Structures are given as C-alpha cells and as structure tokens.
Amino acid sequence: MAFLLRNISYSADGRQIVRSSRIRDDLLKIGRDPDCDIRLNDLAVALHHASLEQVSPTRVGVSAEAGLTVDIDGSTTQFGQIDVTIGGTVRVGPFQLRLLPQEMGSEDIAIDIERADTGAAEEKFDSSRFALAAVMPGKRPIAWALVLVVLGLFLVWPIWSFYSQERGKAEYAQAFHADRLWLSGSLSRGHAALANNCRACHVQPFVSVRDESCAACHTQVHDHADLARLQRARPNLGGWDRFQLAVQQTFGLDAGRCVDCHTEHEGPQQIPATPQQFCSDCHSDLDARLADTRLGDASDFEDLHPEFQPSVLIRWDGEQPRVQRVSLAQRPREMSNLKFPHALHLNATGGVAQMARRLSAAYGFGQQLECADCHVPTPDGVRFQPPDMEGDCGMCHSLAFEQIDGTIRTLRHGEPRQVVADIRSFYRAGLRQRPDVLGTPRSRPGDVNQIRLAVQQARARSAVGARADQSVRAVFSRGGACFDCHQVVPAPPGTLAYGIRPVAFPVRYMLHGWFDHRPHQAAQRPGQPRIEGSQACASCHRADASSDSADLLIPNVASCRDCHGGETTGLPVESSCAMCHDYHMDEGVPARLLRQQVRGRRWTTTVIPVQPQQAPRAR
Amino acid sequence: MATRGIERTILDDAARHESFLQYRRYRWLKIAALVSLLLVVAYLMIDVQPRHNGGSWLGYALGTLGALLILWLAMLGIRKRAITRGRWSLKAWTSAHVYLGLALIVIATLHTGFQFGWNVHTLAYGLMMLVILSGAYGISVYAVLPQGLSDSRSEMTGPQMIEAVNNLDKQIQGAAQPLSDADSAIVLESLGEDPFGGGAWRRLSGRYPSCANRAALRAMRSRLGEATGKQAAALEQVVTLLERKAAALQRVRGYVQRRALLEIWLYVHVPLTFVLIAALISHIVSVFFYW
Secondary structure, three states: OEEEEEEEEEOOOOOEEEEEEEEOOOEEEEEOOOOOOEEOOOOOOOOOOEEEEEEEOOEEEEEEOOOOOEEEOOEEEOEEEEEOOOOEEEEEOOEEEEEOOOOOOOOEEEEEEEEOOOOHHHHHOOHHHHOHHHOOOOHHHHHHHHHHHHHHHHHHHHHHHHHHOOOOOHHHHOOOOHHHHHOOOOOOHHHHHHOOOHHHOOOOOOOOOOHHHHHOOOOOOOOOOOHHHHHHHOOOOOHHHHHHHHHHHHOOOOOOOHHHHOOOOOOOOOOOOOOHHHHHHHHOOHHHHOOOOOOOOOOEOOOEOOOOOOEEEEEEEOOEEEEEEOOHHHOOEOOOOEOOOHHHHHOOOOHHHHHHHHOHHHHOOOOOOOHHHHOOEOOOOOOEOOOOHHHHHOOOOOOEEEEEOOEEEEOOOOOHHHHHHHHHHHHHOOOOOOOOOOOOOOOOOOOHHHHHHHHHHHHHHOOHHHHHHHHHHHHHOOOOHHHHHEOEEOOOOOOOOOEEOOEEEEOOOOOOOOOOOHHHOEEOOOOOOOEEHHHHHHHHOOHHHOOOOOEOOOOOHHHHOOOEOOOOOOOOEOOOHHHOOOOOOOOOOOHHHHHHOOOOOOOOOOEEEEOOOOOOOOO | OHHHHHHHHHHHHHHOOOOOOOHHHHHHHHHHHHHHHHHHHHHHHOOOOOOOOOOOHHHHHHHHHHHHHHHHHHOHHHHOOOOOOOOOOHHHHHHHHHHHHHHHHHHHHHHHOOOOOOOHHHHHHHHHHHHHHHHHHHHHHHHHHHHHHHHHOOOOOHHHHHHHHHHHHHHHHHHOOOOOHHHHHHHHHHHOOOOOOOOHHHHHHOOOOOOHHHHHHHHHHHHHHHOOHHHHHHHHHHHHHHHHHHHHHHHHHHHHHHHHHHHHHHHHHHHHHHHHHHHHHHHHHHHHHOO
C-alpha cells in the first residue's frame, strides 16, 4: 500500500512541471509544516491541516484537524471518505488533491497535487477599478431618479393639489396644500392668512389674477375715477413703456388691474408707500389731457399744488345749509348763523379773561380762555366736534332767570317758543320778590340780570299786564340773551313768534385730503420755538385776529408749506401725495397713514347741522 | 513669402499650448465679466417697485436669459462628443461654458432679487448653484491634482502598482510559512485584502481604518518582541514585507484618492444638471400656472 504523489506546477511560460514521489504508508499528513507528508505552502493551510488514511481496501478517509475543514467533492466537511475505485477531489486551502481512480491490480493510490488558483487573480485585474466609477452608481440612474423626484414633488403634486381642492371652504385655508411649494415669497401681512389658499387669488390656471378676486373681500374700495377718464388721463407713453404694455398684454397681464400696483409675494411687509411719481405722472399736467377737469395740476406739494378748496357753508336754503368747495384764494365766508368774535374771547386782558379767572375753580380755566376750553376733539382726535351751547358756551353764557328753593330755572336753549312761554309764565305769577342772584357787582352776559333789567324797563314804560310781552321782545332784541349769539327771525307784527336761524358747522372741510390734528398739537415752524396749546392752534388758525364768525380760519397751502415740503425736501416734513390723499378716494384716513398708525375708528361725518329741536353731542 | 508667413503663424498657434481657460487671451472671461458688470449696473440703475424680484420686467428678462443659458450650457454634454477646430472649436465652446457658467451666478442671483424661500424657485436656484460650484471645483482640481496624480504613482502604471502588491503578497506567503496557525490567519487577512476595498467615501477620504495589512503589521510587530530563534527570523522577514506592502497599498490608495477627487464633481455636475432642468421646468410652469 503506497501513495503516489504528483506535484504539478507551471513555469512562467505555461509549461507543466511534475514532481513525483512515492510514500509507503497508510497515513498521510497534510499541512504547511515541513514534517508533513504532503506539504502545502500556503498560509490558508494550517501547519497540520488534515490527514489521509486508508480505512479499507477501497476507501480512503479524509479528516481535518480540530476546528478546520476540508472540501471533499465540493462539500465542506471535517471528515469524509472517498471510494478509490472512483476517485475524488479534496480541496485544502488553494490546493486541489485529486485522488485518481485506482488502476486495476495496482495497490498505489495516485494523487495529483495542484494549486487551483494560480495567477487567476492577476489575470482578472481590471484597470477600470482605479476609476471612481467602480464604486459609484451610474450618473444616469442618479439623474433619472432625482429628476423624477423633483418633477413629482414640485410639478405634479402641486398641480394635482390645485385640481383636487374645493374652493371656498373655510377649513381649506388652514391645511397645507402642495401648491404652497410654489409660493414665490411671503404674502404681505394683511394677506398672511391666505398663504395656504393660493386659489383665493389664482382662480384659473394660466390666467392672471383678476380684480374680482380682490373685490371678493375688499368690497368697500372705491375706484380712483371713471375708468374711461382714467385711461384718457394717462400720460403719453414712451416707446419703451408701450413695448412693455404690449408684452404684458401678450401674456394676458391687462393694465389697470389691482395687482399692477398692489404687488404681492414681496415678503411679510406692509404695502409700501406709493411713490409720488405714481400720482404726478397724470396729475402734473392733467388739464392737458382732460380739458374739463376741475382739479388743479399737482406734482409736488412744495412746487405745484392748487390752493385748498375746503367745503364751506356758503349759504342757507331755508333750513338747509349749503356746502360748496371754494378755493381759499377767493376768501370764502362761512355762514354758520352764529355770532362769535374769536378775538374777543381769546383776549388775554379783557372781560372774558377776567371771567375765566373767576370761573377757573369751576371749569379749570387758566388766566384766559384757551381754544381747548370750548373746542372738544372727536374721539379719534383727528378733528373737533361742533361747539355745543350747554357744554361749551353755557359755562359763561348762562340762561338762568329764576331760583326756586335753590334750583335755578333756565330758558330752554334751542326752543324759542318755550322761552316765550316761560317768560310769560314768570310774569303771570304776579309780582315777585327780587331774586337773590341779582346784585353781583358785574353781571355775566345773558344772565338773569339782563332779563331783569329788560323787565324793569318794560315795567316802567307800560302797564303790568304788558310787562311779559315787553320782556320777551327784549330777550330777542339787541342786548337780549338770544340776540347776542344768534340770528333772530323777527316775530310777525302783533305776535311774539320769534325764531332763531339754525346753526351748523362743517366738521370736515377737506373732503379730498386728510388732516389729522393730533400730530399738530405741538408745532415748531423752522427757526421758531416749539409751541403747544392755543399758541399751536393759532399758528395755523388766526382766531386771535378774527372778530367775525364768518371768517374762515382754515390755513392755506402757504401756511402748510412752512413745514411740509415735497417728497424730498429740505423742510422738516417730507410730504408725498399719499400723506394726505388716498388713491381710492376713501373719505377716511389715507391708507398710508392707516398703515403707519394704529387703526382707529374712522370719523367720516362731514356736516352736522344743529337742528333747532336738538343739539347732538357725543363726547 | 506671404503664404509662408501665414503658415508659420498657424504652426506657431498650433504648437503653443493654450488651455480652454486661456482660450484667445481669456476672451470668454472678458465677455462674461462684461455681461455680469452690465447686468449689475442695470440692476442698480433700474428702479423696480416695490423691490427687485423675478416678476419685474428686468426679472423676467434675467430669468429668460438665465434659462436659455442653462440649456445652452447643458448642451456641452452633446457638443463635447464632436471635437472640431476653429472659432466654434470644442475648446472655444468649453471656454465659453466655463465663463458664461460663472456669469450665470450673477444673472440668476439678480433674477431672484435676493428673495429666497423654501419653494421650487429657490430649489432651482440652489441646484443651479450646486452645479456651478461643482463645475468650479472640477476646474480647480483639474488644475491642481493631475500633477500629484502622476507623482503619486511613482512613474508606475495602474496594473504595475497592483502587480507590486501581488508580488509582495506572494513573498509574504512564502515568508510566513513557518508561522503558527494563529499568526498565519492574521497574515492571511492581509493577503486576501482587496487594495481597493471600500466605497466612494473611503476613496475620497483616503482613510482605511480597517485595513487588514495594517492590523497584520501591528500584530506581527508585537509578536516579534516575544518570538525567538527561527520563529523570530521568519517574523522579522514577514514584518519587513508587510511594511513594504503597506507602502505599496498607500501608493495605490493615494492614486485612487486623487482619481476620486478628480472624478467626483462629475457625479454632482452631470446628474444635477438634469435635475436642475427639471426644477427649472417646474419653476417656469408654476409661474405661469399661477400667473
């Protein structure tokens, strides 16, 4: 019994080299160790890796050392047997041990030993492995995958969301919709709630935002002017502007839409102030294109602005006050039907000032009357309420005529017939004790003293029965309490039916411009000290120099220009058109000021006629 | 004579190397710089109310210019497959591609009006910037790395470098035969190791923290201190060979790293160009859809 070993190797040029040896033994040791019968020089082989042993005449057992394995005919195992009549292959590390089928009559078992992987790795080497492409996915798969992701997320999904949304539902504006991915910039603060509701404005795909979308919420907005006149008033466009218009129209952007001026998606800002150019484009020479316009040309407040045309109460049609816009240049007179000399009341040294000092404890007057003593601002502080007899005049101009048990009886203001009746009633009661209120060294105008004086005069001239009639006539005549302040309608002959002309004051003179008194409560004209109170009032309204209530004390443009310049100016206040005027002709605060200030209640009353029957007062 | 002079000129022209960056004395650099400057001046001079944005006439003009430029720049991928000479040579085209591509930064940024957000519009802008920056990176590494690329190979070809590693493997195989089973298992790890082992990140960083050769070297060195006699001699030889293999591996990996750094930009530049075009389409459609 012997093993015939054939070591097969190959030279560099591929020639086979065979080294044979014969070992007469039943057991062969296989391993890297030099002591082994079959020495396999490879580190994949253990020093003592396995052993071959003839276990029967026809079978050879193969057993690996503890913890090692061999590969017998393709299956990895620790122990196995090979039929020598058929032969078999044992693989140890990279080596193949081929047991050849035993030849008839021979006792030798032939084993071919050969490295299985000679040079295989080197031949397979591929230079392209140096390139990064060897470990990267292809550029095309990357591109395709990402292209599909982007188109799906940013094109298909938003379009799907547009068509799948139902418009007009409240909860709709709350939830996220994929078309939000298209939001080109934050909406302005006023529209911030629409951020999830693109379809509120973008109603139809590929159709520009229409005014109807704006008007759905903004129901109160006025047009600037008649659309046809607006178009005619537009300045003659240059070639470039016409080209721009043509391009815009080609793309369905019609001129004159709300969004032309009110651009959106410009960030979370407030709508910015309209530049002056926007107005002056048309208004600097409006009469050139609109020959019939009644508006004066205006370009810049400092340079070109028509004189103010306040609404003035110019006359009365019966009981109805007639208000008309008149340029201050025409020096209009105001027909309020009230007699009131401002200068007399504001005089620092006269009787009025003296009375103010005397009544200061009761009414908080100072050394003289101030404007604010009689003029009460509207709740928003923008304008002033019409003066009121009982509250404002009545502090000094008392209508008291009798005191009964400490209660003072007064003539009823605004009710001439009641006045007549009260006086007659007073005298019908017969002779009376002289009232206590008489006897002060200096009487207050319109006070009971005057009435009493008139009564005494009448008593002296005529019989006691006619005393009452005389007193009534006296009250309504020069020197009487009513006559002092009011236009008295004479009584028809033989009657005592005196009348009083109604009184009215415009609360708002500038209907197309905005003036807020609050920022003007303290004034400082260039080069002059800062003034407040009555001084500030009088610096614009020359009440201290007016002795006639028909004087219209509205300041003119020149007065404003002491402080207010144009859009860019060296004067203290830069004043563009939008400071006083609103494009949409709203009667309230111009949008620009509204946005600058806290939104307050709009005070839109224009004229409050004081009716003879009532005197409205809402402090 | 005159004819000869012309020929000589052409010859000189052809003989002198001029990179696509320097093409015709930086003609496209000048054009791109001039265009950018004009657009910046226009942007500053033209008063757009309330603020600059992509929806003004200037914004639309810049956007149209930018979109067309992007499409033209992308055409280089087709154009480069046909190498021609002359005014519209591939070199001229590439030169224009580089400088007009850089000018696109100005054009597109002015188009945005510096308004950015989390939306498809800024996505397109961001992708465009990634494409441009990857291109700029590509040019800069082309300028710097190729020299180091040949240096790192020590005048060897790629297969030669691998052959060197394989030869060392064989020598280690031989030298390690007397080693114990435990030691040989460790050395075998080194022999079985793929020099390229690891993905793109390994290649780009050039760091192979789990390198089996390094582990084997470290283990054999420590074993060397304990061993005596014949074992020690074998171990010493193995350690020397492992050290040489480490150097050979370093050469391969250094080269692979430089190649990776040189080639990675194309994996951004090319696919993202197509993604950019997809985003651009979405951007344009969205603008007109919500007109």
